[in-house]
Amino acid sequence: MSSAPSPAPARRRRRRAIAFGAGIVAVGVVAAPLAASAHGHQPPGHPSTQDDTLRSLAASSGLRIGAAINTDKLGTDDAYTTIAADQFSTVSPENVMKWDTIEPTQGTYNFAPADKLVAFAQQNGQLVRGHTLVWHNQLPSWLTAEAASLSADQLRAILKKHIQTEVSHFKGKIWQWDVVNEAFNDDGTPRDDIWSQKLGDGYIADAFRWAHQADPKAKLFYNDYNIEYTGAKSDAVYAMVKKLQAQGVPIDGVGFQDHLDTQYGTPNLQETMQKFADLGLDTAVTEADVRTTLPVTAVEQTAQNSMWSQSLAACLLVKRCISFTIWGIDDGSSWVPSTFPGEGAALLWDDQYQPKAQFSVLQQTLELAAGAPHRTR
Numbered sequence: 255m256s257s258a259p260s261p262a263p264a265r266r267r268r269r270r271a272i273a274f275g276a277g278i279v280a281v282g283v284v285a286a287p288l289a290a291s292a293h294g295h296q297p298p299g300h301p302s303t304q305d306d307t308l309r310s311l312a313a314s315s316g317l318r319i320g321a322a323i324n325t326d327k328l329g330t331d332d333a334y335t336t337i338a339a340d341q342f343s344t345v346s347p348e349n350v351m352k353w354d355t356i357e358p359t360q361g362t363y364n365f366a367p368a369d370k371l372v373a374f375a376q377q378n379g380q381l382v383r384g385h386t387l388v389w390h391n392q393l394p395s396w397l398t399a400e401a402a403s404l405s406a407d408q409l410r411a412i413l414k415k416h417i418q419t420e421v422s423h424f425k426g427k428i429w430q431w432d433v434v435n436e437a438f439n440d441d442g443t444p445r446d447d448i449w450s451q452k453l454g455d456g457y458i459a460d461a462f463r464w465a466h467q468a469d470p471k472a473k474l475f476y477n478d479y480n481i482e483y484t485g486a487k488s489d490a491v492y493a494m495v496k497k498l499q500a501q502g503v504p505i506d507g508v509g510f511q512d513h514l515d516t517q518y519g520t521p522n523l524q525e526t527m528q529k530f531a532d533l534g535l536d537t538a539v540t541e542a543d544v545r546t547t548l549p550v551t552a553v554e555q556t557a558q559n560s561m562w563s564q565s566l567a568a569c570l571l572v573k574r575c576i577s578f579t580i581w582g583i584d585d586g587s588s589w590v591p592s593t594f595p596g597e598g599a600a601l602l603w604d605d606q607y608q609p610k611a612q613f614s615v616l617q618q619t620l621e622l623a624a625g626a627p628h629r630t631r
């Protein structure tokens with residue numbers, strides 16, 4: 255149904271000086287940062303010098319690896335910008351494609367921050383995951399203020415206009431769209447938000463149809479958290495997706511956010527993703543991070559390493575898993591500490607942009623996977 259837009263011609267990326275060796279303390283799973291000399295492969299379009307960036311290593315397995323980007327830091331924070339450009343082959347807007355940013359006042363659009371990200375991606379040979387069109391959160395205040403007084407037809411018309419305007423604006427520039435985000439509760443019941451209250455569950459099919467009309471080539475995803483685990487929520491999303499398929503709704507994939515916490519253990523992500531892939535869908539890890547309580551103990555660090563490795567391996571083992579996106583770059587700008595006080599250390603770089611053991615874990619996992627020549631994506 256869909257195909258990826260052609261990425262910008264792979265450019266020969268300038269290698270910038272980043273002290274990747276510094277600060278890497280290997281605990282548990284990983285012995286040491288990858289030696290550059292370990293790489294006998296060079297993906298097309300990459301420099302002939304040794305390239306142990308995540309994007310280069312992932313390319314060897316046909317996988318896109320991405321990060322959620324804070325566009326305020328692009329071009330203003332050199333270390334952040336360098337990592338974003340060099341390490342990743344897809345980018346996701348952490349916030350700037352959400353409705354409250356895109357249409358802060360009804361009928362007045364603010365595409366500039368997201369356009370900046372799309373331009374950055376094109377300059378760096380990266381694809382873009384659009385995030386997100388329909389969600390209960392980060393809605394503009396004009397909408398939440400008037401929602402209760404709107405009829406179902408009025409709300410449906412507003413949602414249709416939003417989707418068609420935003421998707422049309424970025425037509426041809428978005429690889430995957432998170433069309434609907436987090437529509438279920440953990441017990442598998444529909445989330446009680448303005449969409450389900452006023453429109454019933456039909457808004458989900460409508461959203462996919464409208465997005466497809468506006469950009470027929472974009473891959474359209476349903477995206478959620480905690481569906482990495484088998485259970486009521488994953489079952490509910492599975493049933494919904496099967497129903498959408500039976501109705502001929504243009505859904506291409508399911509995104510597994512993969513926000514993990516060492517205290518809850520490792521999900522059976524591979525098994526769950528494979529179940530969705532067996533429906534003929536693409537899958538993606540869309541928002542990976544692994545938080546823990548602070549300060550991080552050696553045991554927690556070991557658990558984090560293991561959970562990162564298992565998440566990435568799960569994606570590598572499911573052929574229809576087409577991208578692995580990390581929800582941020584550095585611990586200093588992660589969403590975790592403000593949402594879970596006392597927790598953090600969820601990302602691959604620390605707040606000084608020093609790569610952590612988790613970074614080496616992902617390098618090593620990708621390096622091992624590159625020895626599996628049967629993989630094609």
Ligand code: G3I
Binds near residue numbers: 349391392435511541
């Ligand atoms: O933009 C305002 C700024 O004007 C204001 O001064 C400041 C004061 O707090 O707030 C700013 O907005 C914040 C926004 O991020 C942009 O920085 C919001 O308060 C804050 O709540 C918002 O958090 C985002 C969160 O979604 C909202 O739910 C996080 O950055 C973002 O990482 C997070 O991402 C979500 C995914 O979209 C969906 N899945 C879960 C994931 C984590 O919650």
